[in-house]
Amino acid sequence: MKPGRFFGTDGIRGLYGHYPLTPQGMWSLGVALGRWILDHDLANPFVFIGKDTRASCGPIEQALCGGLGSCGIPTISIGCAPTPAVSFLTRAHSASAGLMISASHNPAMYNGVKIFNRAGEKLSIDQEHTISSYISEDHDDEHHYGSASTPIHGGADYLKEYQDFLIQNTEPLPPLRIVVDCAHGVYSATAAHILQEKGAEVVDVLGANPDGHNINAECGAVYPQRLAHAVVHHGADVGISFDGDGDRVILVTADGKIQDGDQILALLAEKRFGTHHAFIGLDTMATGQEQSKSSPSESCGVVGTVLSNLGLERFLQSKHIPFVRTHVGDRWIAQKLKELGWTLGGESCGHIILADALPTGDGLLAGLHALHHIGMHIHRHGHGAQKDQGLFPIFQPTPSAMVNMTLRMPQFFQHPTFLDYYQKIQSQMGENQRVLLRPSGTEPLLRILVEGASQEFVSHLAQTIAKDLDEQQCALEDQRV
Secondary structure (H helix, E strand, O other), rough: HHHHHHOOOOOEEEOOOOOOOOHHHHHHHHHHHHHHEEEEEEOOOOOOOEEEOOHHHHHHHHHHHHHHHHHHOOOEEEEEOOOHHHEEEEEEEOOOOEEEEEEOOOOOOEEEEEEEEEOOOOOOOOHHHHHHHHHOOOOOOOOOOOOOOOOOHHHHHHHHHHHHHHOOOOOOOOOOOOEEOOOOOOOOOOHHHHHHOOOOOEEEEEEOOOOOOOOOOOOOOHOHHHHHHHHHHOOOEEEEEEEEOOOEEEEEEOOOOOEEEHHHHHHHHHHHHHHHHHHOOOHHHHHOOOOOOEEEEEEEEEHHHHHOOOOHHHHHOOOOEEEEEEOOHHHHHHHHHHHHHOOOEEOOOOEEEEOOOOOOOOOHHHHHHHHHHHHHHHHHOOOOOOOOOOOOOOHHHHHHHHEEOOOOOHHHOOOOOOOOOHHHHOOOOOOEEEEEEEEOOOOOEEEEEEEOOHHHHHHHHHHHHHHHHHHHHHHHHHHHH
16 A cells, blocks of 8 residues: 555545545554654643545544544544634644544545644644654555544534534624525534524525435535525625535525625625735736735735636736635645735635635635625625625636546656647637636546636637647557557
8 A cells, every 4th residue: 555545636436435535544544643743742642633525524533533543642523513613723723633534525435534733733744644654554454454442422512613603703693594504514504593593584494405426416605506596595795605524615695696605706806805915016916826924014915726716816816905816625725824914815616715714715704704794795785686786796706618638548648749739729818818728636627717808709719729738648658559
């Protein structure tokens, strides 16, 4: 068993029943994590562990607790809980680590483990590498696997602590009629209650009947179309949806239009920072290059990713709000925010980080902040057919197209033929055009993103690039035969 096969782009994720998402593999991970903790934390070490609603979470939790227990590390199970709750509790109680068993927005047949350090941050690449170095083949021997360790259960009290944190760190909501979609995930039993406690009227709750196999199934933040229909049907002011583990949020306005993470990020940035902060140079913003450091006067900027829409970048530029891009994934956003001393970042998929409150994405926390601003807007402009006018869209998105191409050659994106083609395409892009070619972190796919002046242009160019690259890949395969 190769240690490097454990960690991917966001912790550990894969099909349950396939290594390392097996009881034996998870026991090995528990042992490795336990050894890592003992090397760094000798004073009363313990670990929080939470999980989403997948049927496979139970066996994984048992195996992880067994591996940790074999090292003498006790675990506190908080049961079904949002990923940000694990981050919050780990930091609040100075736990040695926090574990979240979830495959986030993926279907129920997948699962995974996200690991947080004592500060509630996702592990760095170096930390993952160190833990991987503790994993050896003998951890999977049958005579090792199966060590019993029963976690300490304290879910209700700890979840109440997290919910109190949400309620105390957000503004009250003006009267709003809201539809909620919980993706049959971790917020199924709590989101509506928290929204009501903040002052909203929840007129319908979708995706709140988890059965172990329906998490994210055509619902939630990944599939907001059903929410959009329900918002219009009920005449609601707004809809809010989460993914299965609660770290993403997508909104729907009263007219049934879906507002993604880029729109939410623009709303929060405008309300937080406005036009009162230092202007970052056009050359830095236009290129979207990562920024290495920030002066104290530029402490209020926004971190996006290479997938953030060009329209968001131009909008923030118009508001004199600094903007930088980083790799895809909320771990990289959090790392860049910490480096720059900024507090707001996010992705179009709905990961929004409010770093002054929590160092990881929290769908409900970000959603409560956004709903407050939406409610204030409606309070000022009145309910009715025009209630969203002047609010969304916060910016006009640049037309974009995304095409996935199968990678039959795993390292094709590193081949000189590919690199030369990519450089040529980029050299042909105008000021308001962009092309991004990147391998998927979870599937054997090349993701092709094109942004430009018209939908017709970007769709045609994305398909052309996919066709050209597939032909090049086939030609290289033929040469190898």
